Amino acid sequence: MSAIIAATTAADGTIVRETVRQRSLKLPISLGVVAVLILLLALPAGRSGTSVFRLADRTSTLALPDVGVPTWQTVFICALLLVLLAAYATVQVARYRRVGLWLPIVFAFVAVFGFLTWSAADGLVPVTGLLFGAVSLSVPLVFGALGGVIGERAGVVNVAIEAQFLLAAFSSALVASMTGSYVLGILAAMLGGALVAAALALFAIRYIVDQVIVGVVLNVLITGLTSFLHGALMRQNEALFNTPPRLPRIAIPLLHDIPVLGPVLFNQTLIVYLMYIAVPLVAWALYRSRWGLRLRAVGEHPQAADTVGIKVNPTRFWNLLLAGSIAGIGGAYFTLGSVGAFDKEMTDGLGFIALAAVIFGGWDPIRATLAALLFGFSMNLETLLSNLGSPIPGEFMKMLPYVVTVLAVVGFAGKVRAPAADGKPYIKG
CATH class of the missing domain: 1.10.3470 (ABC transporter involved in vitamin B12 uptake, BtuC)
Structure with a gap:
């Protein structure tokens, strides 16, 4: 969303400034496309099994347990969250409101987590590495x-x-x-x-x-x-x-x-x-x-x-x-x-x-x-x-x-x- 100050001349010769608001749908469309792709991974291309995320490595002083999540269910939940975030961005842009930087950061985190979960079905993701x-x-x-x-x-x-x-x-x-x-x-x-x-x-x-x-x-x-x-x-x-x-x-x-x-x-x-x-x-x-x-x-x-x-x-x-x-x-x-x-x-x-x-x-x-x-x-x-x-x-x-x-x-x-x-x-x- 952006604003442009436009100047026009009224009938009495005075200059009137008007704010013309513009909105760009590029971000909501992009978020929506990615959300649909992750949703496709959950439904037609869904994978069963358990995806394991290893939080510790050989240099860690604190031993953290591996975290396993059900693959299909986790990807589906991530896809729903992405759809909601894309919808929120669409509403904000439609109302000429600025979309905060937090939204694409959170969106990217959820999308990557969902994609990694799908890719690591019955596999292991070394998070630290x-x-x-x-x-x-x-x-x-x-x-x-x-x-x-x-x-x-x-x-x-x-x-x-x-x-x-x-x-x-x-x-x-x-x-x-x-x-x-x-x-x-x-x-x-x-x-x-x-x-x-x-x-x-x-x-x-x-x-x-x-x-x-x-x-x-x-x-x-x-x-x-x-x-x-x-x-x-x-x-x-x-x-x-x-x-x-x-x-x-x-x-x-x-x-x-x-x-x-x-x-x-x-x-x-x-x-x-x-x-x-x-x-x-x-x-x-x-x-x-x-x-x-x-x-x-x-x-x-x-x-x-x-x-x-x-x-x-x-x-x-x-x-x-x-x-x-x-x-x-x-x-x-x-x-x-x-x-x-x-x-x-x-x-x-x-x-x-x-x-x-x-x-x-x-x-x-x-x-x-x-x-x-x-x-x-x-x-x-x-x-x-x-x-x-x-x-x-x-x-x-x-x-x-x-x-x-x-x-x-x-x-x-x-x-x-x-x-x-x-x-x-x-x-x-």
């Missing part, structure tokens, strides 16, 4: 989304997140292998991401080249460059150039002992803890600091920002470098925290999913982070369903992360508005 894998896969997406939010809030479309990931992953692997320090590897990754961002800024801001075209060209260029260097340099001497030290896990006392979530959130690597700091810091700074005010000003109304003394293009340039550095930390996670070595095209299009998280999150750091976590969860869900022997065809499960991404951006995102000057070069004069 599922969540741990989802967080791990989400880390680069979160950093990429934060970089995308900063860049686009400054008025530059950052299609080159994929290139920033790749060059950062290559740089971190190379420097960490040669120095034996993962800290220097992370710094090298930030520099690699900033270099790609500098190239994007140079052509998009200085030479006013179409930003989307520059981003696509950089993605292709960095993909080819890192693939060439991997074959010509790293493969010739992997022991020296492609054996970076892995990031150690750091368990936080007491917090690590929290059931279920403790091992997931507080037995992680340095980059994950940096993510915990970066998300609230960027969210606070964007809306509560002078830096954030200037950043949003040059992305929303650069002419007005210029009139009050803000240097629009330098502000965009330096913030784009900051965005690239943040995305570079996500690139370092591929080689230092996940895979343990660099391989060509190892980012596998995750930069574009991070960009989708920016759009799905409405160019907001917190919402973009939640979107990134959703996409990371869907990627890990693909692996879990394969291990459970789900009756869903394997080809569809490989498509699952991308299907979730498309549905989220097209359906669940509703009517979102990018920064007014996003993608528009500023020429003073």
Whole structure:
């Protein structure tokens, strides 16, 4: 739901302002489609048996019992709850009322629980392992989304997140292998991401080249460059150039002992803890600091920002470098925290999913982070369903992360508005 202020002129010449309310049915329709799909799993495609959810893992200090639920009955109850939530969203939109963020979050939780219950008929779902894998896969997406939010809030479309990931992953692997320090590897990754961002800024801001075209060209260029260097340099001497030290896990006392979530959130690597700091810091700074005010000003109304003394293009340039550095930390996670070595095209299009998280999150750091976590969860869900022997065809499960991404951006995102000057070069004069 949104409101538009329209101005009309009355017969006596006075200006009358009217509020024209608009409503978008995209969210209720999307929720209704998902509710129907879960209902179909309960009725025509219902499965009998018991679905078991394991809440503890081998690192848990508190032994929690496995929880078993009847498969068909649980899926049916979840489907009914989803139908009610979809109906509530429809009523709210029909009355021109805003649907709170809590509703899609609760809806997603119930839908995932129902789907997992159906998939795990007479099987076992390791909840801690599922969540741990989802967080791990989400880390680069979160950093990429934060970089995308900063860049686009400054008025530059950052299609080159994929290139920033790749060059950062290559740089971190190379420097960490040669120095034996993962800290220097992370710094090298930030520099690699900033270099790609500098190239994007140079052509998009200085030479006013179409930003989307520059981003696509950089993605292709960095993909080819890192693939060439991997074959010509790293493969010739992997022991020296492609054996970076892995990031150690750091368990936080007491917090690590929290059931279920403790091992997931507080037995992680340095980059994950940096993510915990970066998300609230960027969210606070964007809306509560002078830096954030200037950043949003040059992305929303650069002419007005210029009139009050803000240097629009330098502000965009330096913030784009900051965005690239943040995305570079996500690139370092591929080689230092996940895979343990660099391989060509190892980012596998995750930069574009991070960009989708920016759009799905409405160019907001917190919402973009939640979107990134959703996409990371869907990627890990693909692996879990394969291990459970789900009756869903394997080809569809490989498509699952991308299907979730498309549905989220097209359906669940509703009517979102990018920064007014996003993608528009500023020429003073």
